[in-house]
Amino acid sequence: xxxxxxxxxxxxxxxxxxxxxxxxxxxxxxxxxxxxxxxxxxxxxxxxxxxxxxxxxxxxxxxxxxxxxxxxxxxxxxxxxxxxxxxxxxxxxxxxxxxxxxxxxxxxxxxxxxxxxxxxxxxxxxxxxxxxxxxxxxxxxxxxxxxxxxxxxxxxxxxxxxxxxxxxxxxxxxxxxxxxxxxxxxxxxxxxxxxxxxxxxxxxxxxxxxxxxxxxxxxxxxxxxxxxxxxxxxxxxxxxxxxxxxxxxxxxxxxxxxxxxxxxxxxxxxxxxxxxxxxxxxxxxxxxxxxxxxxxxxxxxxx
Amino acid sequence: xxxxxxxxxxxxxxxxxxxxxxxxxxxxxxxxxxxxxxxxxxxxxxxxxxxxxxxxxxxxxxxxxxxxxxxxxxxxxxxxxxxxxxxxxxxxxxxxxxxxxxxxxxxxxxxxxxxxxxxxxxxxxxxxxxxxxxxxxxxxxxxxxxxxxxxxxxxxxxxxxxxxxxxxxxxxxxxxxxxxxxxxxxxxxxxxxxxxxxxxxxxxxxxxxxxxxxxxxxxxxxxxxxxxxxxxx
Numbered sequence: 001x002x003x004x005x006x007x008x009x010x011x012x013x014x015x016x017x018x019x020x021x022x023x024x025x026x027x028x029x030x031x032x033x034x035x036x037x038x039x040x041x042x043x044x045x046x047x048x049x050x051x052x053x054x055x056x057x058x059x060x061x062x063x064x065x066x067x068x069x070x071x072x073x074x075x076x077x078x079x080x081x082x083x084x085x086x087x088x089x090x091x092x093x094x095x096x097x098x099x100x101x102x103x104x105x106x107x108x109x110x111x112x113x114x115x116x117x118x119x120x121x122x123x124x125x126x127x128x129x130x131x132x133x134x135x136x137x138x139x140x141x142x143x144x145x146x147x148x149x150x151x152x153x154x155x156x157x158x159x160x161x162x163x164x165x166x167x168x169x170x171x172x173x174x175x176x177x178x179x180x181x182x183x184x185x186x187x188x189x190x191x192x193x194x195x196x197x198x199x200x201x202x203x204x205x206x207x208x209x210x211x212x213x214x215x216x217x218x219x220x221x222x223x224x225x226x227x228x229x230x231x232x233x234x235x236x237x238x239x240x241x242x243x244x245x246x247x248x249x250x251x252x253x254x255x256x257x258x259x260x261x262x263x264x265x266x267x268x269x270x271x272x273x274x275x276x277x278x279x280x281x282x283x284x285x286x287x288x289x290x291x292x293x294x295x296x297x298x299x300x301x302x303x
Numbered sequence: 304x305x306x307x308x309x310x311x312x313x314x315x316x317x318x319x320x321x322x323x324x325x326x327x328x329x330x331x332x333x334x335x336x337x338x339x340x341x342x343x344x345x346x347x348x349x350x351x352x353x354x355x356x357x358x359x360x361x362x363x364x365x366x367x368x369x370x371x372x373x374x375x376x377x378x379x380x381x382x383x384x385x386x387x388x389x390x391x392x393x394x395x396x397x398x399x400x401x402x403x404x405x406x407x408x409x410x411x412x413x414x415x416x417x418x419x420x421x422x423x424x425x426x427x428x429x430x431x432x433x434x435x436x437x438x439x440x441x442x443x444x445x446x447x448x449x450x451x452x453x454x455x456x457x458x459x460x461x462x463x464x465x466x467x468x469x470x471x472x473x474x475x476x477x478x479x480x481x482x483x484x485x486x487x488x489x490x491x492x493x494x495x496x497x498x499x500x501x502x503x504x505x506x507x508x509x510x511x512x513x514x515x516x517x518x519x520x521x522x523x524x525x526x527x528x529x530x531x532x533x534x535x536x
Contacts, residue, residue, distance in 0.1 A: 172401060176394070182373075183391075188403075
């Protein structure tokens with residue numbers, strides 16, 4: 001290698017944590033729906049994309065109104081996806097459901113392009129919230145406000161979700177449904193209520209991610225968040241998709257690893273980033289096919 | 304109170320239950336015995352909505368519950384203690400019991416849990432432990448307790464003695480008597496034929512998806528009649 005690896009400095013760590021936080025939020029959104037429906041929602045990134053377009057198209061509105069519109073549109077779209085597709089397909093083979101979400105993903109992407117191209121150019125700019133991307137200097141480290149916001153929002157959202165799952169009755173029902181849906185229903189757990197809540201929560205998380213990613217990159221196109229979704233899906237499987245917290249850790253880990261490798265690789269070598277990350281992924285899958293963070297029984301069952 | 308009328312269940316083209324009719328009165332214990340594959344579990348699954356019925360009807364207090372979702376049938380007052388117990392091993396004992404409250408219509412969760420603890424004191428003792436750490440017999444008590452906190456009118460049990468030591472089975476059967484004393488109607492599917500016949504008010508013998516014979520408690524001592532019941536099956 002011609003250039004030496006850059007030192008692993010505080011700047012890199014801060015950026016990596018910020019990326020990990022956003023990926024963890026996406027991982028939870030994907031993991032929640034997988035838990036109750038056993039469905040890997042490939043179209044999750046398109047929920048984020050639609051949220052980003054909503055922010056772009058409302059960028060002449062007050063910021064709060066634009067963000068509210070983003071949440072409303074994304075949650076509504078999640079509910080429509082659930083009613084039109086997920087519920088009718090419930091219980092079908094995982095392959096059928098995965099392919100169905102592929103179809104939704106590309107349909108939404110194509111639809112977004114049709115809407116976007118009306119002004120003669122591809123891509124819209126979400127100008128109003130871009131100012132949150134300014135950096136402040138903390139102890140010699142440049143930290144973007146949105147990075148701080150992302151970490152705080154992720155911590156708060158995950159904390160609230162953990163409380164909901166651990167302490168409330170509906171949370172208990174969701175955990176039971178994710179473990180053994182048949183027995184949960186036999187005990188009187190209402191399938192539609194549990195699935196509905198999981199879908200709405202995952203929509204709220206997608207909207208949150210849409211706001212954060214749009215601040216970081218206000219240029220919104222039809223493939224917005226597509227790459228992130230693929231990386232997060234990989235992270236979720238690497239972490240262990242069977243459990244919400246292992247999926248979340250997987251999402252965080254792959255975001256953090258991407259951030260670190262990106263910081264350590266010299267700028268002229270950054271084209272090697274995806275191959276480095278995915279080589280790592282293959283290695284982890286070979287060594288721990290049940291999931292990097294799956295221990296004990298869950299790991300043993302897969303062997 | 305619980306009426307099964309001309310029930311037919313098919314797996315593909317193969318009939319698993321054929322023209323089965325059964326009427327269970329309030330506070331009665333009815334046994335359902337028969338060889339493997341006779342259709343005992345399938346009957347319970349059809350009553351609780353886990354398996355669709357091909358023909359016939361299931362009524363609770365004269366109201367048809369056939370075709371309802373499993374959670375709706377649970378809320379109507381029919382609880383199943385499934386084969387293999389199906390407890391949530393990673394959850395605490397108390398969380399398992401609280402899940403049983405999902406089918407309860409009134410809000411008296413505390414009272415219901417207290418009643419389950421009274422019936423099975425070991426559950427109170429271990430309520431903060433993970434359910435997977437319990438012994439087989441304790442897990443069976445938990446599965447029954449979880450069904451009871453729903454406040455069911457009818458309790459269906461699918462082979463509750465499976466895999467348990469004989470002394471532990473005694474405990475389970477004793478509990479059933481005490482549960483009936485509380486006014487709960489019981490349908491008991493079992494492999495332990497003699498004990499079931501002795502406990503139940505009457506026991507139906509099922510074979511090839513059809514009811515073949517009805518036995519009373521007195522028949523439990525009549526080995527010849529027990530053998531005949533199984534041979535006819």
